[in-house]
Amino acid sequence: MRQTIQNLGRLNTVILITAISAFTSVLITFLAFYLRQNSGITSIALFLATLIPLTVTPLVSWHLIGLLMNIDKLEKEMRLLASLDPLTDVLNRRAFFQDAAQHIHRAEQERRVVSVIALDLDRFKVVNDRYGHSAGDLVLRHFAATIKANCRTTDLIGRLGGEEFALLLPNTSAAAAYALAQRLYLTLRQSVIRHEHSKIGYTVSVGVISLVPREADTIETLLNKADRSLYLAKETGRNCTVVFDG
Numbered sequence: 001m002r003q004t005i006q007n008l009g010r011l012n013t014v015i016l017i018t019a020i021s022a023f024t025s026v027l028i029t030f031l032a033f034y035l036r037q038n039s040g041i042t043s044i045a046l047f048l049a050t051l052i053p054l055t056v057t058p059l060v061s062w063h064l065i066g067l068l069m070n071i072d073k074l075e076k077e078m079r080l081l082a083s084l085d086p087l088t089d090v091l092n093r094r095a096f097f098q099d100a101a102q103h104i105h106r107a108e109q110e111r112r113v114v115s116v117i118a119l120d121l122d123r124f125k126v127v128n129d130r131y132g133h134s135a136g137d138l139v140l141r142h143f144a145a146t147i148k149a150n151c152r153t154t155d156l157i158g159r160l161g162g163e164e165f166a167l168l169l170p171n172t173s174a175a176a177a178y179a180l181a182q183r184l185y186l187t188l189r190q191s192v193i194r195h196e197h198s199k200i201g202y203t204v205s206v207g208v209i210s211l212v213p214r215e216a217d218t219i220e221t222l223l224n225k226a227d228r229s230l231y232l233a234k235e236t237g238r239n240c241t242v243v244f245d246g
């Protein structure tokens, strides 16, 4: 029964039950009219017996439909909340991997280029140690907002954990991904984060991989390659971007 309701959709189930109730009520009334010679039922009683269910059923159903629409809305909000990182409001790790896998599959089928970018704040531990954890949180929020401001709405932004972020950019070449990283550097250079009496600045290291995905490419393998480039960026002195070249 539960499965049938799920397949049909809750709204359609209510509409179907309403229609069946109304139809049954009319049918019973017609039957009663047909048999009433011997039963002594008056026309007014029959009329009321038809009218009451025909009026009450749609009203109850209308109320139920309102409730169901509210439940649907709440469910959508809950799903959205469950996919977001509470501190930065970008996708959490699980949601990022899930959505990115779909994008990569689509890019593989349509033979389109995608870029995957790994980003990691530089010496973030020092920010926490020097200014405190709440200042660190402020920096993380500022960084997520900076990425958002520089990305398209179709790009995926995820916080994979701590000070590690990742992006998936559909239809984006290595040159365009590199240009995005440069825009981030420019914004960060011009940003000052005020926390209590301090002004905090920070930098980020970036690893990029761009390709038209093949069957063997998954978000895990691509992120792994982007991470290798990121590692090189850290080795090279941080605050720079390395593009993976196989």
Ligand SMILES: Nc1nc2c(ncn2[C@@H]2O[C@H](COP(=O)(O)OP(=O)(O)OP(=O)(O)O)[C@@H](O)[C@H]2O)c(=O)[nH]1
Pocket: 087, 120, 121, 122, 123, 124, 125, 126, 128, 132, 133, 134, 135, 136, 137, 140, 161, 162, 163, 234, 238
């Ligand atoms: N404020 C804050 N700090 C966090 C959060 N998650 C992780 N961290 C801190 O992030 C820091 C990460 O430090 P490391 O992994 O040593 O990296 P790093 O200092 O950025 O050094 P490099 O990556 O080598 O440049 C640690 O101090 C963590 O406590 C968070 O949600 N809020």
